[in-house]
Amino acid sequence: MKKRMALLMTGVLAVASLAGCGGSKTSATTAAPETTKETQTTAAAKQDGGKLTMSWWGNQVRNERTQAALDLYAEKNPGITIEGQFSEWSDYWNKLATSAAGQSIPDIVQMDYMYIDQYVKNDLLVDLKPYIDDKTLDVSNITENTMATGTVEGGVYAICAGINSPAMMYNKTLLDQNGITVKDYLTIDEFEELCRQIYKKTGYKTSIVYGTAQTYLDYFMRAYDVVLFGDKKMGGTKESYIPFFEMYTRGLKEGWLIDPGVFAEISVGSVEQDPMVYGSSPDTMSWCAFANSNQLTAIQKAAPEGVTVGMTTWPSPDPKKSGYLKSSQFFSIGAHTKNAEEAVKVLNFLVNSSDANNILLGERGVPASSKIAEELSPKMDPINQEIIRYINEVITPNSSPINPPQPDGASEVFNLLNQVQEQLCYGAYDAATAAEEFYNGANKIMSQK
Amino acid sequence: MNWGRVGSAPFFEIFSLRTEGTYLNHRKRESFRQFMNKESTAGFVFSLPFTIGFFVFMVVPMGLSLFYSFCDYNILAPPVFVGAKNYIKMFTDDVIFLKTIGVTFYFALVSVPLRLVFALMVALILYKTTRITGFYRAAYYLPSIIGGSVAVAILWKRMFATDGVVNQLLRLSGVNSSFPWLGNVNTAIWTLIILAVWQFGSSMLIFLSSLKQIPVTLYEAARVDGAGKVSQFFRITLPLLTPTIFFNLVMQMINGFLAFTQCFIITQGKPLNSTLFYTVYMYQQSFEFYNTGYGAALAWVMLAIIGFITMILFATKRFWVYTGGV
């Protein structure tokens, strides 16, 4: 078929050039066979059994370090080559979904908690349990809580690539100058009092997960023992969601909540444009940002010169109940792999090998293996040491296992949540209406799944 | 000039070699040549690449997507046929769908005419070739080259920010403005319209290259008749440009309704879905909510809408498009 196509193509081109009364010449004719030749070699190489692929999203540093670690593995295991495929976050998921449709997802994939449930339910990831049992994959140094983050319905489908936890970043310099201190485990009342005080003293406002409310709502509701998603319905009652939205209405009334118009002028979700580090006046800026512990490095880097970033827990009606450890991302094995055994070995190498982690240097978060984390700790910079301290001392003693991963339909529910939040902040809804719109709408979405 | 016939010979020799071997009597060859040079055969041969390309590269994917539009499909699992469910849901149970239709019509119907008028004006201004107009043309075309890059997204938000360039300019001219252009439901769409108009380069290029097709002799004749610049424009340039205007109109209408990048990189539909383009909504459904079947249905409804509008445009063609040849 391929050959015939190529022939046909050259044929058409030949006609095109010959038709030119013998005079016209198209350079295209010569270019075409070249393409075919070059691309055929790629196809041939792909059939090679010793060739694995691993895909991930990330930045320049991650791309370089991960590929270097993979190359090290290939060096130690002659006959094996591992090709790294990296993309930008949203591109990554488009590509992965498309290749899933084509039954050809890479051997090793970086996974996120947001997507894991759907990939597992559609049989796209390999259950790692057998490999753990036969010791191909060593998880002896990983805590049960951490392993639980990659467990779906009894099967282990993902290994934590870096531990992190929700963390609120704040402008420590600003608060120090005004004699305000922030303690860990803030309750909502304490948090709001703080917001009021800071607004009065400095004019800086507060930004509360505008446009990205999903994770915080989940965290918030844990304090009331409400799990966001039930079986084809939402957890709790519509009344249980009112306190969350009331926080916004109070903030709007008292003036300390940042104006929603500000978020139309930035890219929501981009660290560099978070109102905490980006803005021209206190009026459009926030003293804090809801983030994850592993983002401390990025936020500190993005902060204006002279600003030190502090880190504490997210406020919650009951912070110790809300707190949990999670994985910044996972490593999983794609179900279409031809060499699962080898892929698992690579995974084991990335998780447990000191050599590999000396290259990776905890770029994805605190290493899952406590042994590796201990080894790496002295080599890390002060910011990463602070992250390890936060995870070990602030969160670990006061946390419970994370909620089950989000089911199919969750992303639509979250979109609805952010739309309701937008209506609320623009003053179209009050807290009760927002809770009702969200609860009913979300239930409808879930019931159709 | 001498339109020689020598050139056509090798072409037929290819065919004669293939079909009948090296020896052919003169008559047979002549009849084959006549067959190949029949208008209908020639048309068939010339359009063959597209015919193949259309059936091989377009029909299959288009057919598949039409099939998906009748399915529950989430990319990760195989599609399940559900009949017209997606279409019914769209028209009975989806407020956002109606909202995006409104936004998209507004955007297309405002930005397309503006863009064309700008493109035509600039093409006329830069038509005269001097050494410097080349650089001017490049300058006016540049915005279309940078297209949908991240830099444009960031800058556009900066420009229309509350403390951005636009408000600063307004303040300079005496209006005390700190208007949140991007945060207001009525003005946010206009920032996207301005972006679309700003990138008028491609229509401008097409106008430039067709202006050349207008024979200089016509202008000379008009000048002899004593027609001024303005009357030359209305009597010669404009009528002879109508086919190109029509072409640009059709293409830009299609592009306008399928606009994606402006919204996707800058507003993402904010605020309150007031800038949510149809295609972006379709993209969200397909790749963010994994309602890919529904996304496909949305696409086919858009195809019907654009198809209908294009049909209307073609129906009006004979009333205003000059077809007399030069």
Add this chain to the structure above:
Amino acid sequence: MKTKKRMGDIVYHILVCGFGLIMVYPLIWMIMSSFKETSTIFTTAGQLIPKKFVLTNYATGWRGFAKTGFVVFFRNSFFIAVVATLGTVFSSAFVAYGLARCKFFGRKFLFVAMLLSMMLPAQVLMIPQYLWFQKLGWVGSYRPLIIPYYFAIQGFFIYLMINFIDGIPRELDEAAKIDGCSYYSIFARIMLPLITPAMITASIFSFMWRWDDFLSALLYVNESAKYPVSLALKLFSDPGSSSDYGAMFAMATLSILPAVIIFICLQKYLVEGISTSGLKG
């Protein structure tokens, strides 16, 4: 009289220049930002001129990703854009001539098919196209990015050239036919030279579109060493952690250069095309 014309010229240039400056302002902003320290790009977004000119962004950017330098990405993009553009321009001209000048069975159908193929959003065809190219065994290669263009699948270009050919007097064809020229030689010897401006316009567009296209590269190219520039540029950003906007702007600045150079070189042919010779009266 003469001074009046001089004045008019000056006003013309001032207006065109001034407006042109507004047009290219974003570009200047991007170039200037690429010389800023990456941490100050956002904090000083309001200022055009960097406080301190640095070249580090170009150095980090050029280094590329995981041992593949940006020079490789540029080479890949050139290959794809040039080869696909040649295909699309010539095949479209070929098809356009047939549709514009010959009456034959199926002509109307093809014309409608061409228009219809432009009306489906590219995003919705992503998955079906991927599945189809996978059936053909083309995934993981440049084939899906190049071969279809040799079959004139971009209706826009066909229609553009049809429109152009319609503007060429039929008398030329008729005269040639009487001289015994076949349709094929008319196309090669008369049409091709006459539609040069349209072909140049198409080349400019096609090169630029192929250069910017990242969606198909994302889906069909797997090896990072085969990424084109458009795809590589996006790798500088990672919303979850930090993005290197400095390096991104530096490479984005370089990446628009080819299109700009091609445009500046080709633009004069748009209006001064070879057509002048054959087309008067």
